[in-house]
Amino acid sequence: MKIHNNKKNLFLALAACAALTLSACSDDNASGSADAESDNPNAITMSWPRDIGPMNPHVYNPSQLITQSMIYEPLVSYEEGGEVKPHLAESWTVSEDGREYTFKLREGVQFTDGSSLTSEVVKKNFDAVLANKNSHSWLGVINVLDKIEVVDELTFKMVLTQAYYPALQDLAVVRPVRMLGEAGFPEDGDTSKGITEAVGTGPWVLDEYKTDEYAVFKRNPDYWGESPELEEVTIKIIPDAETRVLAFEKGELDLIYGEGVVSMDSFNYLKETGEYTTDLSDPVATRTMLVNSTSEKLSDLNVRLALHHGFNKQAMVEGITLGLEEKADSILSSNFPYAQEDIEAVEYDVEKAASYLDEAGWKLESGGAIREKDGQPLELELIYDKTDPIQKAMAETLQAEWLAIGVKLEIAGLELTEQIERRKAGNFDLDFWYNYGAPYDPHSMINVVAEDGWGVAEAHSNLPMKSELDEQVREALASTDETKRQELYGSILNTLQEQSVFIPISYMKKTVAYQNDIESFEFPANRDEHPFNDISVSE
Amino acid sequence: MTLLEVKDITHSYGASRSFWRKQDVKPVLSGISLSIEEGTCLGLLGSSGAGKSTLGKVILGLEKPQKGQVIFQGQDVYAMDAKSRQQMRRNLQVVFQDSYSSVNPRLTAEKIIAEPLENYEKLSAGEQNRAIASLLEQVGLSSSDMKKYPREFSGGQLQRINIARALALKPKMIVLDESVSSLDMVTQTTILDLLQDLKKMHGLSYLFITHDIRAAYSISDAMAIMHKGQIAEVFHNKDEVFTSQQPAVKSLVDSMLPEHPRYRNAAAPTEAKKLFSR
């Protein structure tokens, strides 16, 4: 029994442990916090739902587009209305067959470590991307990219395997074709496993970063272009939407910006208080319902049309999104290139819907609520992302609306990955789907309509004119003739509309709310770009 | 005739299979031999920790000894098949010290006494009822107590119910394991009287396990004294207990409290001190 001798020491030891742990905590805390009440008046704080990630320009999760776009820059930039403008590349020429692009780089562009932007560096970046082609196959230009040839220090040639008109648009995206400085590359040049340093040419430099807490960006003093007004941007990581609003209300945040970063209700609340400025962007993408034509019941155009006519889109969009989204009649909103004026809207018409169903042979037994055909009830399943409150609310609304025309809708909230898996496997009746927005659309959207592997082409495969449609898509993407392209797009979009394999629901918009001392806020044209270059703060 | 014979029982607990330390295997019983004649009562005496209760369990067939035999009615208790053991149980019953823990608190007196009857005698409801009533009367309770729950009885009354249950199958022998020790004096005496009467009436044999010499003396025909897992001495004439020079017996006798102030016990027996000090 040594209890007597040991116990005092034991207790002391325990107490010491506790003290150490605690003091370790407080040390940690001393190293500064990032609050909106920063000493610098020319600084703002914004929130973002997830950690900004490792700032690697060539990979996806968990890196965040918004911060990648602050540091790294593209060769060309995407501007309002789909116009492609010079950025790091000053000018370019395209060969006759559309397979060779020769770029001239801007002179005097420097990376933040002082090195210059040269064709060699550009090639290095492209090579790193091409080394992991599999990961980037979603981006059209990568699939057709053959090689990069250095011509001289500031001139290089991009060679494609086939003509592909949206190559420039694709080069404007935030990742993976933005330029990392020489110093950022690991020895073997393969950036997929990580970079050594976040060296870019962008207007912002990462100054301070704490995983899951915040990241502070400072203005790049040597920026080649027009310097931003702001000196400092702090991005705080706040995963919960409600907490974000509360922090904004309290003044800990200057800006809430993004898609789905606040609930619609909270956004409206902020708007109605009048103490803050709120705004909505132009449509960035379309919320669409993907209808699986290979599903037995939905292979009938009449059923698809009945569903399309069978719900009050206007009321649903307004009710659920409180007017923050706009009812969509076409899959492509008018602010995108090649959007068609003459797409005929499918209007809300319950009687029409009912008659389509009657015509398809789905009859309502007297006393029954669900239509039947050959003793089978008209039951459909809608899958949706369970974490998305809007999808959920819409699913629930549709459930109620379609019941009125005798269609029973089962709704299944899934995790995103499961939703995508089932979409790819064609294992669904109805599914929420979004197009990609600027600068990816409209070419990316029609690409997945024709190209297998994304679940969309597969879902459309039961259309009678499917092969024709695919041919049109291929033609449009390779075409170098502007009017021809316009024509083809018109035909494709009209077919999709008439066949009701996409049911457009609403145009999604970005939201922003900011404290009144922020001036001159503008939404970037590129959906994934950051908005900080134009912001200024009043004294 | 010999009803029960215990031959050379050796048993121990704590044969620990612990990986960490080899525990000393403490023998609880070593080389115990005893016999009980039909219709007699053997008082088994000893201080606490002497191994009395373990021996009781061994005899009842509840704890297989590591060595030795228990022969009841000519049959080895631990060598018989399940069926014969079941039959053996009929004739060998038990009453424990703590009357409260010996009955299921959720059953009525009737159900408690009915349990052995259900298991052995397939009686009709009426017959069973009558049997229970008569048993209750035999032990000095009334048939109106049938529907009562254990908590409605006093300790003495409950012990009577335990006796009634033990009697239900008309056994040959009952092991009384400190059956009266926790009752107050007056009740103790009445229960002892009841046991005497029943013994005469049914020709029962008892193994009366106790630490109280007086109680053992008053009911037993013969006495055996246990000490540290062994039989110190067996007395067929129980009066000889008081004159024995066997140290364990002597110390037990020496530490008796007087039954009258006239016989005050003058000094603590030194023998006892040696024997029992830890």
Added chain:
Amino acid sequence: MARIRTALKGKWPFAICSGILVVFFLVSILAPWIAPNDPIQVNLALKLMPPSLEYPLGTDQLGRCNLSRLLYGARVSLGFATLIFVASLGIGLVVGTLSGYRGGWIDALLMRFCDGVMAFPNLVLVLGIVGLLGPGLWQVVVALMMVQWVYYARMIRGMVVSMKEQNFITAARISGSSNWKIIRRHLVPNVLPPIMVMGTLEMGWAIMDISALSFLGLGIQPPTPEWGAMIHEGTSFMRSNPELMLYPGLMILFVVISFNVIGESLSEQFGVKRRY
């Protein structure tokens, strides 16, 4: 019953809480008949309405009847908590009794398994199971069950082992009762009441756990009304319509408090010690 009656004497909190629970259980059974509206009927024209005759507690952000959703929510919370309790108690009873009564290697094996499961902080294991099986109410229920039964088994085994040593079990054996009869007649009836008391306390936790998991998005699937999920949806309306958050919060509060008060009084009555 008699004990419950004496327990009631002079204990008004106990009486009130039993009343609340009885009401909630009735509500959850009768929800389809007493709810004024269909709880999942979306009517965007009627969103966020103040209380009216048709919608006694107003409507939520999708124009669904708040009262009806709360009533149906009782179904989910109480129903699944009861299910978890009954199922895990059932498994625990079988395993615990077998283990405690038989002893030997079966006991060792089963109890080592229980030890292993208990080596995990229980809710964390639930999260792990849900994480691997995928979020969803049934996964949550199965996970909670898988984690809970171990505790019941452990406790029941302990009680069986100590009870096995009690004289009345020995007496029953000596009276010639078979093992099955001893288990059925003596062990189970004595083991069950204290475990049920523990269960009342656990029910409260189960309801909290289900709603917490729903809050994290791991539990209930819409449009099924569940209190935790309703609170989560209601947080967006904290300022304009605080009742959307308040009502389901109060429901949880009432039910859990009731379970706790009742469990506490019963365990005092039965002398059951709380595990934690």
Added chain:
Amino acid sequence: MVIYLIKRLFAVVPIILFAIFLMFVLVRLSPVDPAQAYLAASNIHPTEELLAEKRQEFGLDRPLIVQYFQTVADIVRFDFGNSYVTNTPVWQEITTRLPATLQLALSSILVAIIVSVPLGFLSAVYKNSWLDHFSRLLSYLGASIPQFWLGYVLIFFFAVKLDLFPVEGRGTWQHFVLPSITLSLALIAIYTRLLRASVLEELEEAYVLYGRTRGLKEKGIMVKHVLRISISPMLTGLGMNLGKLLTGTIIVEQVFSWPGFGRFFIEAIFNRDIPVIQSYVVLAACLFIVCNLIVDVIQLYLDPRISREGRAQF
């Protein structure tokens, strides 16, 4: 005592092995294909070749028993694999985020102990006084208020309306206040109740009466004798409730944007980030075991009976 501790330490080994085994079985039972989950989480378009390649990389094509021993060997070397989402070693993710979680947990336990020890003790000593009624009310409320609900309400009133504390984040001591309160209320409820019950039980013990018959000071009997013994079941509860605490931290981290591991874990669940899920659970089990070991040691100090009787069953 040393032997007892060594024994306890060694007993931990098979339990941890079993814990790893259980997780291993669960992963194999899971309907999700890790290769599929990996590609989905990394935003890579899954093709059959890629899937096969990944399966081979994860060793999923090897016999189960080999996979199990590989898992054990990896975990022993603190190699929990790479997160599917962040592509960094899980161990690194743990070390950057766990300290924040532990701080939060520790500060909540501290708050809980500081409040519940006097409250539980006094309410038992002054049974049926107003303090007792208050503490019982508090413990009923504390055990019944959902933490996520409480969290938002606290932020709304104390951070936004009254402007006393920051809404979210970590940094200064003020950042600790609201999350700790949210997290500790349930613990306070449990511990207060546990302590009150055990003090009431101990007050019935003969040694209290014997102390009084010896003329000891009432305060001395209560604090030196009763409290010291009564605190033991509360400590057991402290160890046992770690699970509640950890789930609590997940919720609180979510609501208060606390940069801890729980938040990361929930994201991992949604992304099917199997290595993260697996290591969180195994790690939590280890933490749980270690905490209970610490509790045991403290109890051993408080109550020398334990080393003789072995650990009391709860």
Added chain:
Amino acid sequence: MHTQPNVLQVDNLNIAAKSSRGALPLVRNVNLELKPGKVLGLIGESGSGKTVTSMALMQLLSQRSMHVQGSIQLHGQELNGLPAQAMRNIRGKDIGFIMQNPMNAFTPVYTIGNQFVETIRTHTGLGKKQAVELAIASLESMNLEEPAKLMKKYPFQLSGGMLQRVMIAISMSLRPAVVIADEPTTALDVTNQLQVLNELDRLRTECGTAILLISHDLGVISQLADEVAVMRHGEIVEQAEVCELFDRPQHEYTKNLLQARPMLSGNEALNRLVI
């Protein structure tokens, strides 16, 4: 020194439990006298009010739940209603107490020495070292071997008989005027009972302490008591010198009690032989 021959004088003690239905009498009109160096036996079956009486003498009944009326005088000082502080000084110092179940009476987590010294230092101004010395001396006088080692042991490491003697040693160390022994032998093994009674006997002869010996066991009473009070249903039905009571019981209940004890068949010769 004392003009009054009685160390402890109890007059007309009435105890009632407060309940919602009014006072429930537990003890009625009890009169007791304890003389220095004498042992007063209090006998009765369980529930007869013996323990409540002893608690009343120690003033340890909760005033919230119990009514205590009557006079309890220690050396002429009225104890009933004495302020808590003053009463606490008397407890342990002037009135010692020996409990029924020694195994539970000690705080399990402190050593014997710790609790012994704690008691001594509560009532005396002794330093720690002196207190330890006094405790060891006291244990030694109880015939306990190796008292210094004993001091370092925890209660659970000792047998009931040992603990009971430790308890007597603690009472004795402060030389109290009165010791109340509540069923001091009930929980002990037969072989230890006599020894404990003998230690009590020494306590009264050597220190002149008056002892109130509460027991239900006639053997204990006949071994130690000088005078006996028989209690039943909260009342003292008979009180007499011990031999007188055993030989000529007056009350019906006493007679029953005496008849009930198991006798060695009334065998005088055997009884003499035993001693």
